[in-house]
Amino acid sequence: MRKWAKGFMLLLTIVMVLTACSGGGASSGSTTTTTNEAANGGNNEATNANANAEEGNAEGNNANANAETEGEDATNEAVASDAVANFPKSEIDPNLSGEVTYWTFIDNKKYDGEILKAFNAAYPNIKVKTVFVPFADLHNKLQTTLAAGKGAPDVALVEQGQFPRYSTGGVLTDLLQAPFNAGKYKDYVSEYNWNRWSSIDGTQLLGMPWDVTPSVTYYRADIFEELGLPSDPTELGEYIQDPENFFTLAQTLKASGKWAMEWRDSPVHWLGDSFGYYDKELNWVRNTDEFVKFLDISKRVNQLKIAPHDGIYSDKGKQRVKKGESVMYVSGTYAPRDLALNFPEQKGKWKTTSAPFGLNFGAGGSTFVLPAQSQNQEAAYAFIEWITTTEAAWKLQVEQSIQPDWKNITELDWYQNHTNAYLGDQSDFSFYSSLTDKLPVRRYTTLDGLAWPIWVENVIKALDKNIDSKTAIQQAQEDIEKKLKPEKDKLLKLMQQQ
The missing domain is CATH 3.40.190.10 (Periplasmic binding protein-like II)
Known part of the structure; x- marks a missing residue:
């Protein structure tokens, strides 16, 4: 025992x-x-x-899937390699030029500066103007400007609970259509994350999948151990099912x-x-x-x-x-x-x-939307595609507690091997990514x-x-x-x- x-x-x-x-x-x-x-x-x-x-975040081993065999591990490594090696290349010309206005409710100038510097390393001729708008104001103002047909930004960060306000009426661009062709990325995110940014009937992609936030259990392992309770994450995870x-x-x-x-x-x-x-x-x-x-x-x-x-x-x-x-x-x-x-x-x-x-x-998340009224759609999409799919962007974003749901990122060594000191040096990122495919579509x-x-x-x-x-x-x-x-x-x- x-x-x-x-x-x-x-x-x-x-x-x-x-x-x-x-x-x-x-x-x-x-x-x-x-x-x-x-x-x-x-x-x-x-x-x-x-x-x-x-x-x-969390323990590197999914408590509900601990019985992986060596053969399964080898298969997973092959899939991981494929996800990185076969990830679709961007079709956007790196010499594309334009000016993009971007609304965000994340108030962090240092992060914004780092993101834009990295983006301009890839697209030196696209100027992005980042505008911080408080959460409620952003979503209300976006709804007003979209309905009016003018005044909206070229790109907006939208939270999942607010997203339905803009998912009807044709006010957002369908990213499945040319020249964006975002459908090529569908197999590289979870079904849950792809579908939550789709139109209600599932025929259009109105926001680009970005982060994902599975819900997990947090507990004081030291107190559990003192009380004789299961304190190991794997054992506890199995026990409380x-x-x-x-x-x-x-x-x-x-x-x-x-x-x-x-x-x-x-x-x-x-x-x-x-x-x-x-x-x-x-x-x-x-x-x-x-x-x-x-x-x-x-x-x-x-x-x-x-x-x-x-x-x-x-x-x-x-x-x-x-x-x-x-x-x-x-x-x-x-x-x-x-x-x-x-x-x-x-x-x-x-x-x-x-x-x-x-x-x-899931426990939240956000997306990047491209208003249909934007006059700079190709440059705007270059920013959206870059910030959601590239390693350069995600190395900055994980430091802001933003969890990726892109297999070309979550299968990289630096991501898989990440540990969290606050959680007693548990592997966290790999645990998160093991849960995303289990989230039901809603x-x-x-x-x-x-x-x-x-x-x-x-x-x-x-x-x-x-x-x-x-x-x-x-x-x-x-x-x-x-x-x-x-x-x-x-x-x-x-x-x-x-």
Whole structure:
């Protein structure tokens, strides 16, 4: 029996006694939540992108795929070699000239200068004017100028939750069309990342794939080891895939005055992040047995009181982390950067592994769009293609906690061998890239941000009133479909006109 398992059995006995003595009833009161899904209709990418410290990420071995044979490794090396060697060459003339205006919500002049210097090494005759615009202002101003047919930049950085605002009406250029021909790159990014920047029906590519942010689990390995819990990333990742194991671990932490999660309703929202709200024909996708199952899991989190229903970066949350009380949470791969900024004294104590319950879901991301009204489209696309696909660009971008989803980059030695000091020198980048192909394809629509608060209200009500999960999922659909019918009809009409 492993060392951690021996200690764990003793702790489990204590937990079972404490659990039997506690109430375990549903908690009530709070009706707010913060999850990755909220950002899909909001702006967490702005926060992530503007905190420009070095990214820290995850364990180099995917906890859900540890049984690779030597033969599989050899095959993977061959594929990696092909991805780098056979990557399509740019068709753009390096002597192309022009002036490009680029709007970004990333406020980092040093980074901007380095990027433009590297870009001009490849395209010396293209002048790029970088304009920083605060997150909300950028997306609002972009929508206004696109609708007006004038005033938009040649290139804009757009966050995924905002992207649907521009995905209908023909206001963005389809990058699959000549002279751009971006379709040649499709096999070099994940299916998830390619599709999220496509039109709702999947026939047009309206944003160039850039970064990707899988969600993973972060935990205090030193505290887990002290408590006799599995502290090795591979072992822990395998262990928490089973809900029963996860809840046993969470109750062990609770018995020591510690939290295993942030939000009591998270599990059903994590599943929602995997599938979105609607398919490409705007059919509702959240009324399935899987959603019933995960609402049950959220109910159990609530009943066992293993989450404070508060984020780790609130004032109280920061205190919990500093006291060693919040010791485990699920986040995007930018989390070690934020942990290092807020809790530098805990360097080397955190580690990371897979998300629990067999889930794979994204936690944000952005794209570069080319407005149809641009008069400098070829020069603009030269910048877009360069910043998303080249090694020169990515060596700068990974330092800003931006995770690539391009196989010609993620298979390079410097990327694969990267380690993160904050995570105890774990291999991080290689772990991330091992997760991207597992992210399910989902659609992003203008209805998502409108559906989110209604969905949360129904979930919280189900937790607080202990409503049958199947009934609650059905009621959520009916509530959302009724309230959003005018907006849905409007969107369907726009899609038919496109």
